[in-house]
Amino acid sequence: MIVLNLSCDREHRFEGWFSSNEDFDRQHGRKMLACPLCGSGEIVRLPSAPHVRTGAVPRDAGTAVPTPGRHYANLAPEVVTKLIDHIIDATEDVGAAFPEEARKIHYHEVPERQIRGTASNREVHALRDEGIEIVALPIPPHRAGKTH
Template sequence: MIRFSLHCAEGHDFDSWFASGAAFDDLQRRGLVSCAVCGSAKVEKALMAPAVSATRPLAEPQSQIEQAMAALRAEIEANSEYVGMNFAAEARAIHDGEAPTRAIYGEARPDEARKLLEDGVPVAPLPFLPARKTN
């Protein structure tokens, strides 16, 4: 989707969304673009400045809280084993002595996490979602 600032022959300015620049051109050529104010079919794209962000990329932590969260995540990922959706079973096995003791993190459904806590298995929610590997 792309948003264009438009201007009609009667002097009205308005914005509208189109699937692409080519879609706008096709609709305009067929007389299907009209002014949102007066209905005139004599509509042209207005001069637009590109929307360029002068800020840092979104992935870079900006506040002290974001920096602390990024540091926490890095610490957990560097010193723990990600066990994915097997977290509840693995945490229980470690607690029961059936698996080697080690730091783990992963994902669990709310009912699984609640049952672990009820059974005295020491777990805590993390303030971030694990990065998932995808193809």
């Protein structure tokens, strides 16, 4: 997993998480990236320094190790909340049926629609192997049950 610094043409800066540099290049080339603040598809990669962990976090450091997907750079909490609200309002919650529904949409077995739901890591990898583009977003548990 790599984290890249990105920016849109309106100079909104944000992070993108990708499985590899090739994954970023593929998504960028297919115009699959968009600014989470304004929706612009004109995305550029910014220079970034690599992060190298040189040792384990001491047990007595009193600092929690960050969990991927739970932190946002340069985003105020109200912006994240607004983004999550928009996603919830604009998508249909299909719950655990997400992998099956995503396949039906991808293979044109059902009309295209915007969905959200849950999938295991194994299911996510299988969907991506089939060429089905999905995005993992951290929706807080207290919001996850809200219907569209």
